[in-house]
Amino acid sequence: MNRILEDVIRKNADTIERITGENTMGYVVADNTTNSVAETSFDNTGAQAIVKHLHGVLVSSCQSVVRDLDPTNKLCFLRVATRKFEYLVAPEEDFTITVLQ
Amino acid sequence: MNRILEDVIRKNADTIERITGENTMGYVVADNTTNSVAETSFDNTGAQAIVKHLHGVLVSSCQSVVRDLDPTNKLCFLRVATRKFEYLVAPEEDFTITVLQ
Numbered sequence: 001m002n003r004i005l006e007d008v009i010r011k012n013a014d015t016i017e018r019i020t021g022e023n024t025m026g027y028v029v030a031d032n033t034t035n036s037v038a039e040t041s042f043d044n045t046g047a048q049a050i051v052k053h054l055h056g057v058l059v060s061s062c063q064s065v066v067r068d069l070d071p072t073n074k075l076c077f078l079r080v081a082t083r084k085f086e087y088l089v090a091p092e093e094d095f096t097i098t099v100l101q
Numbered sequence: 102m103n104r105i106l107e108d109v110i111r112k113n114a115d116t117i118e119r120i121t122g123e124n125t126m127g128y129v130v131a132d133n134t135t136n137s138v139a140e141t142s143f144d145n146t147g148a149q150a151i152v153k154h155l156h157g158v159l160v161s162s163c164q165s166v167v168r169d170l171d172p173t174n175k176l177c178f179l180r181v182a183t184r185k186f187e188y189l190v191a192p193e194e195d196f197t198i199t200v201l202q
Binding site for chain 2: 058061062066069073074076077081083
């Protein structure tokens with residue numbers, strides 16, 4: 001796992017604890033540079049599917065739609081409410097965090 | 102504009118009034134069957150860009166990602182928070198509503 005991401009996860013351990021403590025179903029932290037799972041509370045298959053489809057397909061599609069509509073604008077956060085649960089996606093520079101609640 | 106949509110807009114006039122009264126920047130109601138703007142508070146160019154990019158590209162991409170992750174699940178609502186404002190997108194069967202706040 002890349003060094004920056006390790007530091008961030010260590011520094012935010014209590015935040016991750018708090019987020020996953022409350023009534024969330026789980027989380028995935030993905031390393032954007034290698035498009036791989038860095039940290040997760042799910043099984044690896046489930047986490048990899050989220051990284052592949054949600055981060056890989058949806059976040060990039062969303063970033064380009066936001067820029068198509070206004071080149072000076074930028075995607076900050078994405079909430080996808082589905083019939084079963086909600087995906088909360090925070091795309092950062094080096095990593096992307098998704099929490100399910 | 103299709104009959105169903107006209108009825109829905111007429112029946113929900115006070116809701117639309119309330120939504121657009123509060124601190125929202127505007128809204129677009131799009132007819133899904135013709136992919137055209139049915140009702141909007143924006144100028145036509147801006148509204149058409151939202152229908153084309155947000156409804157046409159992002160909503161469909163999001164619907165398929167949700168199904169790829171879980172075929173029994175379904176997209177209900179989408180919130181795209183950007184640096185400048187937030188898009189609230191409600192994809193229904195016959196029409197899609199987007200509010201900017």
